[in-house]
Amino acid sequence: MIALARMLGSMLIGAAAWQSAHPPLPNLSPAEFERRVRQAVQLDFQVQRDFTYLEQRRDVKISKLGKVTIGPLRTFQVLPAPAPGQTYKRLIAENGVPLSAEELARRDAEHQKDIADAQERQRRESASQRSDRLERAAAEQRQRDQILEDAFRVYAARIEGRTTVDGQPVLITHLTPRRDAEVSTREGRWMKQFEGQLWVAEADYQVVKIDMRATSDVTIGWGVVGRIHKGSRVLYVRRRFENAWLPAETTYEASGRTLIFRPFQFNVSTTYSDYKRRDKSMNE
16 A cells, blocks of 8 residues: 555656646637737847847849859848948858958948948938938838738647747647638738748747748749749748847748749748857947
8 A cells, every 4th residue: 555655656746746737738729829929929020130140141033034053152241220221241151162351341332332322312401302201211111010810810730749949938820711711912912822830938028930831823924923832931930039029041942834834843942140249339
């Protein structure tokens, strides 16, 4: 009996420890989950504006004849600026080869001239020109807001599990598109043909990862209208730095054809690294 009691006691202690280490998933209604994510969402330009960082990417280009080409691997030192349109993506290497000091100096001088010219244009602009410029900026913000709003309209989220990323508990949810959702942007229309997973930090509901695949062929425009095939993938990953979730990788895996039936296939990634707090005094 004593041995049996000890065994049962050990089992109960073990179960309690397991429950402590694996708490139940939050019992949230879809509306409450959406509210928390919506409240926490910050777009990349918002979370990155306080940091300098390195960006590595290859650009996908489509010619007028529908030929798809992948550009060289370019590395940029990104230097955010408080004024819209003045963030400097400073090219520092191409295919792993650093630019010369002379080329860097030439590009830096060109950037400074562009800023000076923009400031001079603003100084000389009329009231109507200033109004037009501010309206263009506001229109860009409205477009970003509409795309985000379409995402909430299109996707129904279901919490499926929990994992740990950078020491933080993260909820894994499945995103299922509502085919009949009313949307106002072309991105919203594309969303209806993608399904996958959304990972959010349990502490603050910040986006950690998005992994989506096309469930059918998607008609899309890249200057030349074409089609990407079912199974094409979009992957977006953030990593935790200090107290923020910052972009780490965006990957596109796609195959399809252009309008004139040229087939294409590519797998390209943009990575973000080496984050450092921006010295704000340099821009004041």
